[in-house]
Amino acid sequence: MLSLMSEPTETRRERAARRAGEFPPAPEPLPRPVLDSHTHLDITVSEAGVPGGGPSDDPVATAITVAAEVGVDRLVQVGVDVASSRWGADVADRYPAVLATVALHPNEAPRLADLDEALREIESLAARDRVRGIGETGMDFFRTGDEGRAAQETSFRAHIAIAKRHDKALVIHDRDAHADVLRILDDEGAPDTVVLHCFSGDAEFARECVRRGYLLSFAGTVTFGSAAALRAAAALTPLDQILVETDAPYLTPIPHRGRPNASYLIPLTVRFLAATTGSDLDELCAAISATGDRAFGPW
Numbered sequence: 178m179l180s181l182m183s184e185p186t187e188t189r190r191e192r193a194a195r196r197a198g199e200f201p202p203a204p205e206p207l208p209r210p211v212l213d214s215h216t217h218l219d220i221t222v223s224e225a226g227v228p229g230g231g232p233s234d235d236p237v238a239t240a241i242t243v244a245a246e247v248g249v250d251r252l253v254q255v256g257v258d259v260a261s262s263r264w265g266a267d268v269a270d271r272y273p274a275v276l277a278t279v280a281l282h283p284n285e286a287p288r289l290a291d292l293d294e295a296l297r298e299i300e301s302l303a304a305r306d307r308v309r310g311i312g313e314t315g316m317d318f319f320r321t322g323d324e325g326r327a328a329q330e331t332s333f334r335a336h337i338a339i340a341k342r343h344d345k346a347l348v349i350h351d352r353d354a355h356a357d358v359l360r361i362l363d364d365e366g367a368p369d370t371v372v373l374h375c376f377s378g379d380a381e382f383a384r385e386c387v388r389r390g391y392l393l394s395f396a397g398t399v400t401f402g403s404a405a406a407l408r409a410a411a412a413l414t415p416l417d418q419i420l421v422e423t424d425a426p427y428l429t430p431i432p433h434r435g436r437p438n439a440s441y442l443i444p445l446t447v448r449f450l451a452a453t454t455g456s457d458l459d460e461l462c463a464a465i466s467a468t469g470d471r472a473f474g475p476w
């Protein structure tokens with residue numbers, strides 16, 4: 178009891194904030210602007226509230242402003258079903274800092290009553306100018322069992338075809354499915370730009386992806402204590418194939434793991450990556466920014 182009482186106030190406050198699910202304080206700004214290559218503004222606002230905290234008439238505008246204040250001046254809003262894809266495409270039309278990607282999430286696709294109809298909707302959204310990617314699509318053997326795998330693969334193949342037809346980036350969700358993701362991409366023929374979102378492989382898988390010219394997008398997971406293999410993967414990835422993302426509201430980087438995530442926390446991941454890969458922070462920011470523009474831009 179005594180030792181508990183003597184803990185620093187800061188620590189107790191941190192713990193209370195985490196319990197309350199409050200957004201963490203803003204980190205030190207980056208020296209050069211970067212983007213958040215993968216975020217879910219709709220889920221963030223509905224599940225965690227206004228990024229940066231405080232009331233707002235326009236949570237999306239607030240999320241953009243608090244991110245820009247620390248050097249995160251562009252973001253990619255990612256769709257997971259028809260409704261969120263349409264929402265993202267509309268948001269990208271309204272806010273110059275936002276571009277959208279559209280897709281049926283690999284855990285969503287097997288649950289749809291009419292996959293073909295949903296894919297037609299995605300294809301019509303894919304044609305819009307500020308929709309610059311098809312994703313997140315891919316394979317997830319963690320949440321989808323054997324019974325859903327055939328539909329998941331059918332959906333993934335259809336999304337690859339849509340990306341190629343519309344010449345948009347392909348944004349891949351890969352959970353416990355590295356070999357199958359590569360097999361299907363090799364079989365279909367990959368589009369010019371492939372992004373592995375929330376890259377989760379080891380050095381060997383990273384080498385395979387780098388060799389194919391894919392982009393590896395690192396999330397807050399790279400900062401987690403248990404992620405030594407992921408850090409080894411980041412260390413061997415060329416600077417011009419690295420992206421960073423929040424996957425907000427999930428995967429908040431250390432030291433705020435467990436609290437809600439948003440684009441303004443990207444500097445924590447970028448600084449961590451610079452230290453891990455032994456890169457100059459300025460140079461890493463410039464490389465990420467250029468890669469983001471190449472993959473999705475111009476904004």
Ligand SMILES: [Zn+2]
Nearest residue numbers: 313350374375
């Ligand atoms: Zn994902």
Ligand SMILES: [Zn+2]
Nearest residue numbers: 215255313424
């Ligand atoms: Zn996501």
